[in-house]
Amino acid sequence: MESNAQKIDSLLVNxxxxxxxxxxxxxxxxxxQLNNKKVAYSFLPVPVDGTANTGLIVSFMTSFYLGEDHEKxxxxxxxxxxxxxxNKQYMFPIQSYIYTNENKYSFIGDYRFLIYPQPTFGLGxxxxxxxxSILDYKQWRFYQFVTRKVWRSFRLGGGVLLDNYQNIxxxxxxxxxxxYESYMNGNYDDVNxxxxxxxxxxxxRESIINPSQGHYLEIDYRVNxxxxxxxxxxxxxxxxARKYHSLSDERHKVIAYRAFYWxxxxxxxxxxxxxxxxxxxxxxxxxxxTRNRFRSNSLLYFxxxxxxxxxxxxxxxxxxxxxxxxxxxxxxxxxxxWNPAVGTGLRLKWNKRNKTNVALDFxxxxxxxxxxxxxxENF
Numbered sequence: 001m002e003s004n005a006q007k008i009d010s011l012l013v014n015x016x017x018x019x020x021x022x023x024x025x026x027x028x029x030x031x032x033q034l035n036n037k038k039v040a041y042s043f044l045p046v047p048v049d050g051t052a053n054t055g056l057i058v059s060f061m062t063s064f065y066l067g068e069d070h071e072k073x074x075x076x077x078x079x080x081x082x083x084x085x086x087n088k089q090y091m092f093p094i095q096s097y098i099y100t101n102e103n104k105y106s107f108i109g110d111y112r113f114l115i116y117p118q119p120t121f122g123l124g125x126x127x128x129x130x131x132x133s134i135l136d137y138k139q140w141r142f143y144q145f146v147t148r149k150v151w152r153s154f155r156l157g158g159g160v161l162l163d164n165y166q167n168i169x170x171x172x173x174x175x176x177x178x179x180y181e182s183y184m185n186g187n188y189d190d191v192n193x194x195x196x197x198x199x200x201x202x203x204x205r206e207s208i209i210n211p212s213q214g215h216y217l218e219i220d221y222r223v224n225x226x227x228x229x230x231x232x233x234x235x236x237x238x239x240x241a242r243k244y245h246s247l248s249d250e251r252h253k254v255i256a257y258r259a260f261y262w263x264x265x266x267x268x269x270x271x272x273x274x275x276x277x278x279x280x281x282x283x284x285x286x287x288x289x290t291r292n293r294f295r296s297n298s299l300l301y302f303x304x305x306x307x308x309x310x311x312x313x314x315x316x317x318x319x320x321x322x323x324x325x326x327x328x329x330x331x332x333x334x335x336x337x338w339n340p341a342v343g344t345g346l347r348l349k350w351n352k353r354n355k356t357n358v359a360l361d362f363x364x365x366x367x368x369x370x371x372x373x374x375x376x377e378n379f
Contacts, residue, residue: 015314017314057081057083058083059080059374061356063208063356066099066100072103073102075208075354076097076099077098078094079093079095079376081374089114090115091115091116093110096109104148106147106148106155108147109143111143112139114139117137120179123295124296124327124329125330125336125337126330127294133171133174135169135180136169140163141163142162145159146158154200155200157201160195161193161224162193162194162195163273165270193224193226194224194227195224199219200218204216207354210356210376210377212246212252213244213254214244215242215244216241217242218238218241219237222237222238224269227273232267232268233267234264234269235266236262236264238261238262240258242257251308253306255306255307257302271295274297275296275297277292277293277327278293279291286341287341288323289363289365289368290368290370296327296328297328299328303322306319306320314349315348317348317357318346319345319347320344321343322341323340323342324341325338341363343363344362345361350375358375360372
């Protein structure tokens with residue numbers, strides 16, 4: 001039976017990426033081949049457009065193996081993507097997925113510093129198409145999860161989660177109270193939000209960057225000791241489920257699905273800790289919507305996507321996607337109003353060894369739209 005590594009190598013024979021063109025034009029390359037070495041990296045300075053946000057992102061992604069046998073050890077990935085927009089948003093995020101030899105331990109990290117003025121549109125069903133305010137703040141984040149393999153693909157572990165919010169201020173766009181003022185009782189103080197989490201993880205994807213088969217399931221139960229309204233604690237549940245089906249052994253044709261649920265309970269979190277579209281840990285939910293467009297104490301999200309090659313050598317590809325999401329009425333946990341979006345995107349093969357694509361996605365919904373560009377698939 002042909003192994004996964006042999007299948008990947010066979011697909012690489014006639015494939016072509018941007019680094020092939022760079023080698024031909026400049027006799028240079030930005031990758032160390034994964035079949036002979038452990039490390040590959042991709043570097044891309046690109047413009048960023050997303051509704052009113054325009055700026056620049058510099059994305060650096062490195063992938064590597066910590067085990068000699070690539071059949072028994074999953075690929076690890078570290079991404080650093082600093083960016084800024086002309087709306088004075090500055091973002092310095094680092095995200096990591098690291099697997100030790102034979103996948104005995106995994107380390108998922110999310111570290112970031114943000115200066116992030118963002119529009120607010122109301123909470124729960126009290127949501128408007130017009131901005132209520134521009135909420136400005138600085139944020140430091142340190143999230144670190146560690147899991148151990150317990151049975152087949154299933155892993156069990158825990159995490160430490162810290163968010164620090166500073167210099168919170170609000171510029172109103174409406175008369176009267178905004179939903180932030182009402183929910184926070186007019187409190188704009190700095191806050192530390194600290195919690196411990198139990199994590200259940202199952203991951204059978206053959207690639208983190210651009211999976212074509214397998215599944216991913218993450219369940220996080222978080223207990224926060226402070227950071228909520230009046231500095232009181234709260235709890236949350238975070239569930240991320242993804243499934244991938246490859247439709248061809250010779251071409252990249254994939255159907256992918258995602259279901260995402262995020263809820264807070266047993267207390268009142270800070271406004272900035274409430275579930276919100278576009279604020280999952282990877283920031284990938286809600287194509288077709290402005291980030292932070294919907295926010296409440298619980299969020300439910302579904303997305304489906306078809307990925308396919310356009311050119312026979314895999315250099316050019318396309319995706320077609322749709323999603324639907326809902327946030328509950330504030331302090332309730334049922335969903336009555338749904339917000340759909342559809343879209344399409346182009347793919348340029350940036351690095352065929354670690355399956356990195358330049359991904360440009362355009363999504364549209366009622367009264368909103370988004371344009372996103374990056375170096376990996378949306379999920």
